[in-house]
Amino acid sequence: MTQPGPRGAALDGNAMAGDLREIFAVDVTAARFMCAGCTHTDAVATLVVWHQSPGLVARCPNCSDVVLRVVRAPDRVYLDLRGSVRLEVPLEGS
Amino acid sequence: MGIISRGFGGRRRESVPGLPPGQYLTHDFPVLSAGPTPRIPLDRWRFTVTTETGEKTSWNWTEFQALPAEDVTVDIHCVTKWSKLGTTWRGVSLDTLLADVESAADYTMVHSFGGYTTNVPMEDLLDGKAWVAYKFDGEDLEPEHGGPARLLIPHLYFWKSAKWVNGVQLMPDDDPGFWEAAGYHMYGDPWREQRYQGD
Numbered sequence: 227m228t229q230p231g232p233r234g235a236a237l238d239g240n241a242m243a244g245d246l247r248e249i250f251a252v253d254v255t256a257a258r259f260m261c262a263g264c265t266h267t268d269a270v271a272t273l274v275v276w277h278q279s280p281g282l283v284a285r286c287p288n289c290s291d292v293v294l295r296v297v298r299a300p301d302r303v304y305l306d307l308r309g310s311v312r313l314e315v316p317l318e319g320s
Numbered sequence: 321m322g323i324i325s326r327g328f329g330g331r332r333r334e335s336v337p338g339l340p341p342g343q344y345l346t347h348d349f350p351v352l353s354a355g356p357t358p359r360i361p362l363d364r365w366r367f368t369v370t371t372e373t374g375e376k377t378s379w380n381w382t383e384f385q386a387l388p389a390e391d392v393t394v395d396i397h398c399v400t401k402w403s404k405l406g407t408t409w410r411g412v413s414l415d416t417l418l419a420d421v422e423s424a425a426d427y428t429m430v431h432s433f434g435g436y437t438t439n440v441p442m443e444d445l446l447d448g449k450a451w452v453a454y455k456f457d458g459e460d461l462e463p464e465h466g467g468p469a470r471l472l473i474p475h476l477y478f479w480k481s482a483k484w485v486n487g488v489q490l491m492p493d494d495d496p497g498f499w500e501a502a503g504y505h506m507y508g509d510p511w512r513e514q515r516y517q518g519d
């Protein structure tokens with residue numbers, strides 16, 4: 227869990243799969259985000275996720291701005307997307 | 321660790337004096353991070369109070385160190401449910417930092433190097449309730465714990481005690497900071513378990 231280097235104990239975007247699956251009926255880690263800070267676009271799975279924290283903080287791998295935040299309360303999940311211009315979600319069967 | 325913390329370091333759910341509801345005691349000092357740890361050279365450090373009219377008062381590290389400091393022993397309570405009792409800090413009271421600032425603002429946004437923010441009502445910064453702390457347990461505050469200096473506001477959940485603090489913006493209205501905008505409580509009183517919005 228704890229690796230040296232600039233990312234410290236951060237994980238990649240796949241660490242959010244379980245939380246996001248509860249919100250979306252699709253696998254959002256396969257979706258593509260566009261960062262509001264630098265317009266970098268890539269798969270959600272490439273986000274740098276800080277998890278030893280009061281919530282999950284997913285940062286842009288290009289500019290390190292916060293792209294999305296997930297906060298779990300006992301009976302609800304908050305998803306803060308202000309750091310994302312958009313999410314592009316692939317549809318099955320198309 | 322092992323022997324010293326035996327029977328004490330784990331999760332204790334029984335009532336302990338000084339322990340708010342839903343919290344457990346820890347003797348460690350867990351490091352929580354929402355991003356990379358900023359390394360701030362002391363010659364680039366600055367703390368700035370900005371009023372609601374845009375007037376700024378600021379201190380560089382040398383000026384800040386020359387202010388009267390206080391040694392305080394307080395209990396701290398993290399919203400992730402650990403509490404640490406009797407922690408010792410040295411820092412400058414917000415009463416000192418705000419003494420000559422003319423403002424009618426009721427709210428503040430605390431800012432940090434690295435972009436973190438958290439909102440705190442003005443009255444919670446005053447009357448001996450908050451410090452900009454630069455020593456923990458007699459040592460310079462480590463970067464992982466918010467050094468060179470962090471806010472210390474122990475009567476609220478510890479996410480309000482912003483690490484790497486670099487300023488306070490005074491505001492007429494309450495606005496949410498980094499975690500408050502993402503679902504955490506606007507005030508965060510551990511004794512009322514104000515963890516999330518609506519608590």
Ligand SMILES: [Zn+2]
Nearest residue numbers: 261264286289
């Ligand atoms: Zn970016």
